[in-house]
Amino acid sequence: xxxxxxxxxLGQSLPKIRPAVSVLRxxxxxxxxxxxxxxxNSALDEEMSADPKVFLMGEEVGEYQGAYKISKGLLEKxxxxxxRDTPITEAGFAGIGVGAAYYGLKPVVEFxxxxxxxxxxxxxxNSAAKSNYMSAGQMSVPIVFRGPNGAAAxxxxxHSQCYAAWYASCPGLKVLTPYSSEDARGLLKAAIRDPDPxxxxxxxxxxxxxxxxxxxxxxxxxxxPIGKAKIERVGRDVTITAFSRMVGHALxxxxxxxxxxxxxxxxxxxxxxxxDRSTINASVRKTNRLVTVEEGFPQHxxxxxxxxxxxxxxxxxxxxxxxxxxxxDIPMPYAANLERLAVPQVEDIVRAAKRACYRSVPLAxxx
Amino acid sequence: xxxxxxxxxxxxxxxxxRPLSSAASLRRPISTDTTPITIETSVPFTSHQCEAPSRSxxxxxxxxxxxxRDMALMRRMEIAADSLYKAKLIRGFCHLxxxxxxVAVGMEAAITKKDCIITAYRDHCTFVGRGGTxxxxxxxxxxxxxGCSKGKGGSMHFxxxxxxxxxxHGIVGAQVPxxxxxxxxxxxxxxxxxxxxxxxxxxxxxxxxxxxLNISALWDLPAILVCENNHYGMGTAExxxxxxxxxxxxxxxxxxxxxxxxxxxxxxxACKFAKEHALKNGPIILEMDTYRYHGHSMSDPGSTYRxxxxxxxxxxxxxxxxxxxxxxxxxxxATEKELKDIEKEVRKEVDNAIAQAKESPMPEPSELFSNVYxxxxxxxxxxxxxxxxxxxxx
Numbered sequence: 206x207x208x209x210x211x212x213x214x215l216g217q218s219l220p221k222i223r224p225a226v227s228v229l230r231x232x233x234x235x236x237x238x239x240x241x242x243x244x245x246n247s248a249l250d251e252e253m254s255a256d257p258k259v260f261l262m263g264e265e266v267g268e269y270q271g272a273y274k275i276s277k278g279l280l281e282k283x284x285x286x287x288x289r290d291t292p293i294t295e296a297g298f299a300g301i302g303v304g305a306a307y308y309g310l311k312p313v314v315e316f317x318x319x320x321x322x323x324x325x326x327x328x329x330x331n332s333a334a335k336s337n338y339m340s341a342g343q344m345s346v347p348i349v350f351r352g353p354n355g356a357a358a359x360x361x362x363x364h365s366q367c368y369a370a371w372y373a374s375c376p377g378l379k380v381l382t383p384y385s386s387e388d389a390r391g392l393l394k395a396a397i398r399d400p401d402p403x404x405x406x407x408x409x410x411x412x413x414x415x416x417x418x419x420x421x422x423x424x425x426x427x428x429x430p431i432g433k434a435k436i437e438r439v440g441r442d443v444t445i446t447a448f449s450r451m452v453g454h455a456l457x458x459x460x461x462x463x464x465x466x467x468x469x470x471x472x473x474x475x476x477x478x479x480x481d482r483s484t485i486n487a488s489v490r491k492t493n494r495l496v497t498v499e500e501g502f503p504q505h506x507x508x509x510x511x512x513x514x515x516x517x518x519x520x521x522x523x524x525x526x527x528x529x530x531x532x533x534d535i536p537m538p539y540a541a542n543l544e545r546l547a548v549p550q551v552e553d554i555v556r557a558a559k560r561a562c563y564r565s566v567p568l569a570x571x572x
Numbered sequence: 573x574x575x576x577x578x579x580x581x582x583x584x585x586x587x588x589x590r591p592l593s594s595a596a597s598l599r600r601p602i603s604t605d606t607t608p609i610t611i612e613t614s615v616p617f618t619s620h621q622c623e624a625p626s627r628s629x630x631x632x633x634x635x636x637x638x639x640x641r642d643m644a645l646m647r648r649m650e651i652a653a654d655s656l657y658k659a660k661l662i663r664g665f666c667h668l669x670x671x672x673x674x675v676a677v678g679m680e681a682a683i684t685k686k687d688c689i690i691t692a693y694r695d696h697c698t699f700v701g702r703g704g705t706x707x708x709x710x711x712x713x714x715x716x717x718x719g720c721s722k723g724k725g726g727s728m729h730f731x732x733x734x735x736x737x738x739x740x741h742g743i744v745g746a747q748v749p750x751x752x753x754x755x756x757x758x759x760x761x762x763x764x765x766x767x768x769x770x771x772x773x774x775x776x777x778x779x780x781x782x783x784x785l786n787i788s789a790l791w792d793l794p795a796i797l798v799c800e801n802n803h804y805g806m807g808t809a810e811x812x813x814x815x816x817x818x819x820x821x822x823x824x825x826x827x828x829x830x831x832x833x834x835x836x837x838x839x840x841x842a843c844k845f846a847k848e849h850a851l852k853n854g855p856i857i858l859e860m861d862t863y864r865y866h867g868h869s870m871s872d873p874g875s876t877y878r879x880x881x882x883x884x885x886x887x888x889x890x891x892x893x894x895x896x897x898x899x900x901x902x903x904x905x906a907t908e909k910e911l912k913d914i915e916k917e918v919r920k921e922v923d924n925a926i927a928q929a930k931e932s933p934m935p936e937p938s939e940l941f942s943n944v945y946x947x948x949x950x951x952x953x954x955x956x957x958x959x960x961x962x963x964x965x966x
Contacts, residue, residue, distance in 0.1 A: 260760070267888075271580075286760065289791075291787065292786060292787065292790070294780075294783035295785065296749065296779065296780040296783055297749050297752075297780050297782075297783025297784045297786070297787055298749075298751070298783070298787060299749070300746060300748070300749025300750050300753060300780060300783075300784060301749050301750075301752050301753035301756055301784060301787060303749075303750055303753060304738075304749065304750035304751060304752060304753020304754045304755075304756065305753040305754070305756050305757040305760070306753070307738050307750065307753065307754060308688070308753070308754050308757030308758065308761075309757065309761075310756075310757045310760060310761070310853075316582065327743055327746060328746065328749070329743070331743050331746065332741070332743070332746055332750055336739075337943050337944070337945065338724060338730075338943045338944055339721060339724060339729040339740075339741075340721050340724075340725060340729065340731040340733075340739070340943075341721045341722035341723075341724050341725070341942075341943055342942070342943040342946070343721070343731045343733045344731055344733060344738070344739070345946035354781070376944050376953070377944055377945065379945070399947060400945075400946035400947050401945045401946050401947060430949075431949055432949050432950070432951055456649075476825045478778070479949065479951030479952070482952065517877060517958070517959070538617050569923075
């Protein structure tokens with residue numbers, strides 16, 4: 206799996222000599238590779254080293270080295286005062302984290318998956334997100350809630366939900382969704398340094414994936430701006446927005462579309478709140494067509510917000526209706542074939558892009 | 573304490589400790605005398621998993637007079653808020669604390685501003701105890717710029733971070749884990765200070781309280797959980813909500829103390845004891861047996877689930893201000909007239925603050941978009957009609 210990903214990254218950069226970025230890319234194919242897991246671990250390590258107020262709290266983060274090994278080695282390095290194993294009591298320890306942030310510490314609270322964050326959601330929304338506003342600036346809450354979000358593989362309905370849309374609808378929160386190792390490092394560092402509550406949505410299936418990282422990314426001062434999307438692939442014909450694991454799917458779809466003469470622009474959102482509407486709209490004004498991709502439930506989802514934003518700001522530029530690809534509107538099934546049908550696949554993105562380009566029949570045949 | 577009363581003290585002789593009768597003819601000024609007096613609490617403390625502190629409390633004339641003045645101020649403030657609410661100058665929720673003043677005042681006497689306090693929505697008097705001004709209270713209640721939250725919080729969201737008062741919370745029970753978090757941070761920072769997390773008998777059944785208490789006990793956090801048991805969670809009496817209303821025992825392995833919450837000196841003694849305990853041994857629960865004269869909030873008459881006789885009975889027998897008045901008079905620390913003068917002054921202070929608060933303007937419309945974030949990053953925000961009203965968050 207890792208080998209395949211790496212091949213694709215290299216294969217992609219060679220024909221696209223035109224933009225200067227990919228020249229660097231072809232050099233960087235010889236650069237360091239780093240898994241998302243290591244990226245997150247190194248970011249935590251560096252931020253804990255730089256600021257004694259940063260501490261990590263969650264289930265199995267210490268002695269177990271992290272349920273997904275994201276916090277490996279941190280207990281040994283920083284000790285039990287700063288790496289705290291908690292009981293299985295999300296409401297309690299999330300509240301304790303927010304209280305510590307009120308006092309001025311910088312907690313990183315891990316949810317083993319964001320499905321469990323629902324037990325603590327009152328603290329995330331009412332105790333953290335709204336406090337700076339309700340207190341007219343007296344009570345800022347420099348906390349990060351992080352953990353895996355969205356579907357994994359075969360874990361069933363209660364362990365597969367994507368919470369991006371729910372958290373991103375709430376003013377006062379910042380919601381980040383890293384895709385690559387560069388994203389993971391830069392955004393987690395930015396999140397920990399940020400004085401506001403950040404919901405940091407990782408993805409379990411990405412933890413083991415490797416991405417090239419430049420020296421700049423590896424530097425301990427590296428940071429990415431919050432609220433800015435990244436154009437992963439420049440294109441002309443259709444804009445595809447995606448976040449987290451779906452960015453990889455969108456890039457694969459773009460390669461397939463290229464063979465059919467459709468040049469797709471892929472935007473890695475990186476930040477769901479604040480949402481980088483200007484990058485999205487600028488792209489749509491260029492391509493005139495939009496496909497939004499997300500893993501989560503379709504109704505009231507991230508794609509719905511992006512579509513509304515583009516209709517409001519760039520209606521005259523749209524040459525086709527906005528297409529949405531999202532998780533199926535059902536609880537996640539277990540059986541492998543059904544699960545595959547419940548999560549967006551590369552071919553779904555390809556099909557939607559072709560529809561947006563009027564290259565395929567808009568409605569499935571009913572007969 | 574912001575409300576301490578200052579007048580030049582006369583030289584004090586042993587006269588102070590003699591009953592009123594022998595010194596009736598002398599006219600003494602109210603003093604800042606700190607000569608120790610020992611007074612017994614109304615009832616002894618009941619303890620759980622610990623040894624109760626002595627019911628003999630050390631105090632002094634200055635402190636007792638401060639108690640009187642501060643409680644009278646709080647009482648007057650809450651009654652005035654009642655009138656303002658009925659005049660529709662205060663909107664939404666308004667939860668009044670009259671009857672419970674001894675808890676706020678006794679606690680402050682035992683601690684410093686380095687210790688933290690966090691409470692729920694019945695927070696006006698707790699805020700004042702931490703040094704908040706009457707103007708900040710009334711302006712906030714009326715949604716004006718001079719309010720402690722600049723009009724953006726309302727009754728349930730008073731904060732004073734520079735005195736370590738962390739609100740002001742509307743979700744029942746949430747403040748308890750938050751308070752344990754404050755205690756965590758104090759211990760982490762080696763500040764040698766403690767947190768008092770206040771909650772009611774209604775909140776005492778919340779699961780998150782026990783989650784936070786478990787963690788506090790595991791990690792030896794200097795957290796003091798204070799159950800202000802006024803015996804009614806909104807309209808539900810404690811015996812209808814809790815299988816075991818012995819809230820001071822509900823910590824199981826966590827020690828607890830039951831305190832007469834209408835006796836400011838008992839509250840002070842208990843808080844002093846709890847602070848020493850928490851710094852050495854981790855969490856402890858204090859149950860303050862107290863009473864609210866008003867209903868749960870301004871929309872609750874407070875008499876459908878309890879009798880008027882019960883309410884007036886408590887006022888007769890246990891009122892915290894009357895208790896201190898009797899102590900002051902019986903120890904000859906001030907005359908009845910002097911105490912009445914204090915009450916008149918306090919009334920005037922409250923009236924002045926209300927007048928000033930009424931002058932304060934409502935927030936500017938641009939304040940709609942301020943403080944959403946501490947660091948706005950230039951993100952956009954929108955009004956109801958996003959094509960009409962949008963802002964960049966600084």
